[in-house]
Amino acid sequence: MKENHTIIRQEYDIIKNDFARAGEASSNIKKILRQLGIDSAKIRKTAIATYEAEMNIVIHSNGGKIIFSISEDKIKIGAHDRGPGIKDIGLAMQEGYSTASNKVRELGFGAGMGLPNIKRCADNLTIDSKEGEYTRLDMEILL
Amino acid sequence: MKVQEILEILECQCHLGKDSLDREVHKAFGCDLMSDVLAFDTDKTLLLTGLINNQVIRTAEMMDISVIIFVRGKKPTKEVIELAKINNMILLSTKHILYTACGILYKNGLKGVPRREEE
Numbered sequence: 001m002k003e004n005h006t007i008i009r010q011e012y013d014i015i016k017n018d019f020a021r022a023g024e025a026s027s028n029i030k031k032i033l034r035q036l037g038i039d040s041a042k043i044r045k046t047a048i049a050t051y052e053a054e055m056n057i058v059i060h061s062n063g064g065k066i067i068f069s070i071s072e073d074k075i076k077i078g079a080h081d082r083g084p085g086i087k088d089i090g091l092a093m094q095e096g097y098s099t100a101s102n103k104v105r106e107l108g109f110g111a112g113m114g115l116p117n118i119k120r121c122a123d124n125l126t127i128d129s130k131e132g133e134y135t136r137l138d139m140e141i142l143l
Numbered sequence: 144m145k146v147q148e149i150l151e152i153l154e155c156q157c158h159l160g161k162d163s164l165d166r167e168v169h170k171a172f173g174c175d176l177m178s179d180v181l182a183f184d185t186d187k188t189l190l191l192t193g194l195i196n197n198q199v200i201r202t203a204e205m206m207d208i209s210v211i212i213f214v215r216g217k218k219p220t221k222e223v224i225e226l227a228k229i230n231n232m233i234l235l236s237t238k239h240i241l242y243t244a245c246g247i248l249y250k251n252g253l254k255g256v257p258r259r260e261e262e
Contacts, residue, residue, distance in 0.1 A: 020222075023201030030205065040207075047205040048181050055198075108194045108202070113178035120182070 008032060009069040014057040014081070019107060022058040025066040026051040029077075036070070038143065046075050046141045049121040052114045053079035053137050059104050060084065061135065072143070077122075079137040086129040093119065144168060144253050146210055146233055149189065152251055153237040153244055155212060159224050160233030168210055172256050173245040177202040183256045191244055195219055200226045209233060214241045 010032075012025035030047045050066065057064045057079060064081025086092050093115050100110025119125055122139035129135040147164040150157060157164070168189040174180055175194045185206040192199055193214050200223060203211055211227070213219060213236040219227070227234050237244050249255070 020197060022198065023204075027201065027204060044205070044207065051201065051205045052178065052181060107196055108175060108177035108192075108198050111176040111178040113176075113182050117178060117181050 004071040004073050006069050006071050007036070009067075012066045012068070014054055014064050014066055016058065016061060016063045016083075018058060022055060023051060025068075026054050029066075029068045032068075033070070033075070038070075038075075042075070042141055042143060045121040046077065049118045049139050049141070050077050050079075052117050053077065053139070055109055056114050056135075056137075057081045059100060059109060074123075074143055075141040077137075077139045077141075079135075079139075081135050082133070083135065085131040085133055085135050086127070087131055089127055089129060144248075144251070146189075146235075148251075149210075149212070149248065149253070150235055152247060153212065153235075153239060155235035155237045156218075158219055158234040158236065159227050160210075160231075163231075163233055166210060166233060168253070170256050171245065171248055171253050173214075173241050175241075180206060180208075183259065185256055188256055189248075189253070191241060191248075193217060193241055195223060197223060197226055199223070200230065200232070203227075203232065204230045211235070212237055212244065214239060214244050 033043045061081035061083030067078035069076045091097050095116045096112040098110045098112035104110040123142045124140040126138045146166050169187040171189040173191040180202050188208050189210045190208050191212045195217050210233045216238040218236050
């Protein structure tokens with residue numbers, strides 16, 4: 001059986017409250033996928049999920065990383081942060097539930113659609129969070 | 144509908160993309176919440192918003208939206224225009240409020256993005 005070698009793997013540092021650069025990692029990943037000639041619907045799903053996860057790190061955490069890798073059969077996106085964690089993952093998955101500040105809402109986020117959007121776009125999603133320590137989202141988009 | 148036609152109907156000022164006004168959009172989305180934009184199918188879509196920051200451009204970039212109208216007479220900053228330029232976008236602004244701008248376009252035949260299927 002043929003092995004699924006990782007074609008590209010990259011890590012991006014995401015900085016807390018850096019709204020000027022927020023989205024750069026997602027933008028870079030989207031460009032790479034386009035250069036690789038990936039199907040546009042898969043690119044869109046990856047871009048949405050990555051961007052929401054990147055914004056979550058900027059908005060809610062003390063900083064973290066977006067880890068991108070692609071192999072022959074899937075795109076993997078990890079969004080790992082240090083920070084307050086998610087108190088109630090079930091609640092956070094509900095559309096419209098948000099803990100974002102007014103400042104974040106003024107930027108157009110904090111509508112409570114982030115995790116639901118990620119779940120809709122990712123073929124596989126795992127969320128691991130420890131209150132007061134970290135949140136780790138791992139998503140897969142199957143090719 | 145061609146962007147040129149939209150520009151005329153809404154009496155828009157063009158901040159970026161003057162040479163691309165023959166670009167077509169097939170539907171529109173009016174919204175100040177970027178996560179809501181990210182929840183819909185926005186192929187060949189015009190975005191109308193009162194929000195002016197980099198996140199509007201980033202959101203549009205992720206969704207392959209290439210035409211944005213800022214409502215309520217708001218004008219994009221240089222930084223926003225630069226980011227939009229990299230992404231080959233058209234940026235317009237109109238003095239109409241969001242509701243009125245959307246209503247005028249709807250009356251002229253430009254429909255909204257389809258509703259989401261119930262999950």
